[in-house]
Amino acid sequence: MSSEIPAIHITHAGKAYGATIALDDVSISVRPGTVHALLGENGAGKSTIVKVLSGLVSPDSGDIEIFGKAAQLWSPREAHRLGIQTAFQEMTLVRNLTVLDNMLIPEAPVGLSGMMSRGKARQSVAAHFHDMGLNDIHLDDEIGDLDLAVRQKIEIARAVYRKPRILLLDEPTSALSGPDVDWLGNVIRGLKRQGTTVVFISHRLREVRDFCDELTILRGGKHVASGNVADYEDADVVRMIAGRSLIHSFPPRAEQRHEIGREVLRADRVGTEGKLREASFSLREGEILGVAGLQGMGQLDLFLTAFGAMPLARGHFEVDGQTVAIASPKDAISARIGISLVPEERKTEGLFLRLSGKHNATVPIIERFTRFGLIDKDREDEAVSEAFSRVEVDHRALWSRADSFSGGNQQKIAIAKWLLTESHILMVYDPTRGIDVGTKNELYQLMRAYAEAGGAVVFYSTEIPELVHLADRVLVFYAGSVAAELAGAELTEENILGVALGSGSKASAA
Numbered sequence: 001m002s003s004e005i006p007a008i009h010i011t012h013a014g015k016a017y018g019a020t021i022a023l024d025d026v027s028i029s030v031r032p033g034t035v036h037a038l039l040g041e042n043g044a045g046k047s048t049i050v051k052v053l054s055g056l057v058s059p060d061s062g063d064i065e066i067f068g069k070a071a072q073l074w075s076p077r078e079a080h081r082l083g084i085q086t087a088f089q090e091m092t093l094v095r096n097l098t099v100l101d102n103m104l105i106p107e108a109p110v111g112l113s114g115m116m117s118r119g120k121a122r123q124s125v126a127a128h129f130h131d132m133g134l135n136d137i138h139l140d141d142e143i144g145d146l147d148l149a150v151r152q153k154i155e156i157a158r159a160v161y162r163k164p165r166i167l168l169l170d171e172p173t174s175a176l177s178g179p180d181v182d183w184l185g186n187v188i189r190g191l192k193r194q195g196t197t198v199v200f201i202s203h204r205l206r207e208v209r210d211f212c213d214e215l216t217i218l219r220g221g222k223h224v225a226s227g228n229v230a231d232y233e234d235a236d237v238v239r240m241i242a243g244r245s246l247i248h249s250f251p252p253r254a255e256q257r258h259e260i261g262r263e264v265l266r267a268d269r270v271g272t273e274g275k276l277r278e279a280s281f282s283l284r285e286g287e288i289l290g291v292a293g294l295q296g297m298g299q300l301d302l303f304l305t306a307f308g309a310m311p312l313a314r315g316h317f318e319v320d321g322q323t324v325a326i327a328s329p330k331d332a333i334s335a336r337i338g339i340s341l342v343p344e345e346r347k348t349e350g351l352f353l354r355l356s357g358k359h360n361a362t363v364p365i366i367e368r369f370t371r372f373g374l375i376d377k378d379r380e381d382e383a384v385s386e387a388f389s390r391v392e393v394d395h396r397a398l399w400s401r402a403d404s405f406s407g408g409n410q411q412k413i414a415i416a417k418w419l420l421t422e423s424h425i426l427m428v429y430d431p432t433r434g435i436d437v438g439t440k441n442e443l444y445q446l447m448r449a450y451a452e453a454g455g456a457v458v459f460y461s462t463e464i465p466e467l468v469h470l471a472d473r474v475l476v477f478y479a480g481s482v483a484a485e486l487a488g489a490e491l492t493e494e495n496i497l498g499v500a501l502g503s504g505s506k507a508s509a510a
């Protein structure tokens, strides 16, 4: 083993962004043909390693060898030439192009006589999707119309299509649930059989155990540990990631069940032209209403239509007992209605990445800080500071561009934004996807505090334990409608999963 040439060998890598040290003297070695987990809290430096190896970010110091040869990874093209392909955390598919076009950028496969014909390219991509078990993806669909999970699978399929010797997967499963995670497991095992080296980033230890041979842990830009996955207990890994003993915990429910107040939102047989057939429910002050369901079961449409981001085709909503028309997000966040949404894909929908954290937080309510068309900067600063301290976002975030924040901080800013609007109904769609344990706990506490202060929360999560521990009741979506409403002793992981998978055993409870 000592004579083996590593697939990736990074020595003493350093990278700073202004005052932020993203990588601090990091050395990592990845054995060829292995699957290597790269672990660490948000902001630990994982994506920076991935970007360095993909030729997107040049380190300030350090050396990189790929299969024993010194590499100058000064561009993605050079990384590709060395056989390195990446499925990025941000996902790099172009929204207004088709699946096929995306598969073919930045470079179409080249035949002996130059460019492949489009027909040939199409056949080749179709064959590749078939091999990868992705027959249900249509090559002519526009990326922007597809679910996040489908886009994530295409991002992965594209990297694999280019036949990498080294495949980098940056948090691919944070957008995937159950069966899709199994799908990825099969893809990784298949690549490993062919000798491909894989670097896999995930916050889920079960996946690390299932997919990976070795692991490396980073914390605050520093290398903490590397070794065989089998040699570490979960508790050790968590401790090394967090840098302190931290048991994943949910905030306790209030001693006495808090008063569930008056009805603030009612959905009466609402449906869309998309995936939502019909849903009815009532939401009360002080309540966290959980929503469960596999991808594409209609729950996303429910969130979008209640936020005015998708037209309602049937039924109606009532807010505070009045029937309301929610034709746009502007209607939704208006004082009259007061519904806000922290959407699934915060990177593109919740935040405008080039704006500073402060501006992101105030965009929806800019009028409140505006007098005679001028923004009252002091009032804005004060209100944003206060909202940021409630969500524990570093105050430097006030003037940094949103795209420089870690995912956890981006998510917290998305929530701060809604605290500022003083909405009383907060809808959150899978907010903890891809967020480290520490930040997750803060988000749980935020939702609890919001409900206990008299707000009402509608909370979709792909993490079933979150629903069991945080929600008062859970609506389980299946095939476009509410298949069951679970509460009390019936609110268990097994029951939620059973209904979500269509077993129907609890369907009568609705």
Ligand SMILES: Nc1ncnc2c1ncn2[C@@H]1O[C@H](COP(=O)(O)OP(=O)(O)O)[C@@H](O)[C@H]1O
Binding pocket: 017, 020, 021, 022, 040, 041, 042, 043, 044, 045, 046, 047, 048, 049, 403, 404, 405, 406, 407
């Ligand atoms: N383009 C950038 N500009 C400024 N800071 C950045 C940039 N990219 C990353 N950072 C910072 O570098 C640190 C490491 O980030 P990253 O590698 O993305 O972490 P991880 O992927 O482990 O969550 C974080 O503090 C992050 O805010």
Ligand SMILES: [Mg+2]
Binding pocket: 046, 047, 048, 089, 170
């Ligand atoms: Mg990252």
